[in-house]
Amino acid sequence: MVNKIKTIVLGVTGSIAAYKAAELASRFTTEGFCVNVIMTESAQQFISPLTFRNITGRPVVTTMWDIASEFSVEHVALAEAADVVLIAPATANIIAKIACGMADDMISCTVLATRAPIVIAPAMNDNMWSNSITRENVARLVKRGFTFVGPARGRLASGKMGLGRLTSLDEIFGITLQVLGRKGDLAGRHIVVTAGGTQEPVDPVRCLTNHSSGKMGYAIAEAARNRGADITLISAPTTLAAPPGVKVISVRTAEEMLKAVQDSVKKTDALIMAAAVADFRPVKAASQKIKRQEMSELTVELEKTPDILNEVRGNFIRVGFAAESRDLIANARDKVKRKGLDFIVANDITEKDCGFGTETNRVTIIDGKGKVDELPLMPKDEVADRVLDKLRGVLK
Numbered sequence: 001m002v003n004k005i006k007t008i009v010l011g012v013t014g015s016i017a018a019y020k021a022a023e024l025a026s027r028f029t030t031e032g033f034c035v036n037v038i039m040t041e042s043a044q045q046f047i048s049p050l051t052f053r054n055i056t057g058r059p060v061v062t063t064m065w066d067i068a069s070e071f072s073v074e075h076v077a078l079a080e081a082a083d084v085v086l087i088a089p090a091t092a093n094i095i096a097k098i099a100c101g102m103a104d105d106m107i108s109c110t111v112l113a114t115r116a117p118i119v120i121a122p123a124m125n126d127n128m129w130s131n132s133i134t135r136e137n138v139a140r141l142v143k144r145g146f147t148f149v150g151p152a153r154g155r156l157a158s159g160k161m162g163l164g165r166l167t168s169l170d171e172i173f174g175i176t177l178q179v180l181g182r183k184g185d186l187a188g189r190h191i192v193v194t195a196g197g198t199q200e201p202v203d204p205v206r207c208l209t210n211h212s213s214g215k216m217g218y219a220i221a222e223a224a225r226n227r228g229a230d231i232t233l234i235s236a237p238t239t240l241a242a243p244p245g246v247k248v249i250s251v252r253t254a255e256e257m258l259k260a261v262q263d264s265v266k267k268t269d270a271l272i273m274a275a276a277v278a279d280f281r282p283v284k285a286a287s288q289k290i291k292r293q294e295m296s297e298l299t300v301e302l303e304k305t306p307d308i309l310n311e312v313r314g315n316f317i318r319v320g321f322a323a324e325s326r327d328l329i330a331n332a333r334d335k336v337k338r339k340g341l342d343f344i345v346a347n348d349i350t351e352k353d354c355g356f357g358t359e360t361n362r363v364t365i366i367d368g369k370g371k372v373d374e375l376p377l378m379p380k381d382e383v384a385d386r387v388l389d390k391l392r393g394v395l396k
């Protein structure tokens with residue numbers, strides 16, 4: 001879970017994408033951040049400060065010279081309050097000013113005065129983005145540790161397609177959280193997480209799979225990213241978007257997941273297997289679609305898939321999940337022992353609000369020493385943080 005009292009300074013500059021910053025402000029505010037918005041004069045041509053004021057419940061800074069502003073006493077007050085400065089959308093003009101160290105408006109002034117990390121989400125005409133002047137400015141800022149997110153390719157204000165569009169808000173949101181969490185309690189750790197349900201082919205159109213949506217594994221990957229860890233997410237097919245700032249390896253079958261896990265754990269601190277790996281697969285998948293009219297009945301011979309968690313061992317922490325429909329604790333304890341795990345996260349999948357596909361989960365964490373920690377029903381992102389709290393303790 002992200003720290004609820006962090007302060008974000010959101011700089012909004014004059015781009016047609018300025019209206020999207022309102023959605024960003026809303027998301028950060030909903031997540032519990034204190035959002036202080038600064039708008040340039042040009043930004044105010046596109047969207048009203050009142051919008052941000054209502055969304056954030058905070059005064060919006062529109063000039064350096066407002067003597068009534070709580071930030072006017074000290075022109076660097078915003079810079080000092082910031083845990084992160086995000087400029088979205090950022091025009092070529094503000095990027096150029098920052099790259100030159102100018103401080104003649106409240107955004108560039110705050111950037112120059114802050115010690116907080118800075119994230120820039122550019123939005124501009126494609127020729128302006130590809131211009132060597134902008135390229136040099138961006139390179140200079142990247143060298144100084146600024147994080148750029150985007151731009152994306154798509155339809156621009158000019159009507160033509162090109163590279164210069166403000167990138168997706170999910171991307172900006174995710175990368176900002178990652179930058180904020182850089183010095184978190186999992187900083188410097190590498191964690192491999194698996195998610196989703198593997199698919200074992202029967203023929204080119206059919207497969208054996210299960211109801212895993214991937215939500216639990218993705219929530220762990222995102223939570224660990226937000227706490228500073230470097231994440232490899234090995235994902236079976238899901239409908240979820242790849243979390244920004246996370247290395248995603250897409251796999252389909254248990255065999256492919258095994259290979260990806262083996263390759264990824266070479267230099268890892270922990271493996272968390274939240275994936276629902278199929279336990280059985282057809283011995284032989286038909287190479288052509290099996291035709292209904294050609295057979296009266298069909299028997300598919302199955303064989304066991306590799307038990308990834310059991311096979312992949314090494315000098316790293318191994319965490320399993322257990323989806324159980326009966327004898328939750330006894331079965332989970334047995335898995336901890338059999339697979340030699342550091343701990344297991346057990347969920348009773350017979351309940352409506354937990355397990356497969358739900359937004360919430362109710363889990364019991366059982367460690368190798370037999371300690372049982374029963375957690376109440378909570379959103380999967382909070383479960384993720386509780387699992388990571390346990391992991392951090394074991395890593396120590």
Ligand code: PMT
Nearest residue numbers: 213214215216273276277307308309320321322323356357
């Ligand atoms: O994806 P969601 O919709 O959010 O749902 C979340 C979840 C229910 C899938 C998740 O919380 C969960 O419980 N995942 C593990 C499901 C499972 O396969 O449990 P299991 O008891 O069959 O396996 C025990 C452990 O061994 C698991 O960590 C599993 O990843 C691993 N395993 C299982 C089989 C296999 N062939 N190889 C494995 O490594």
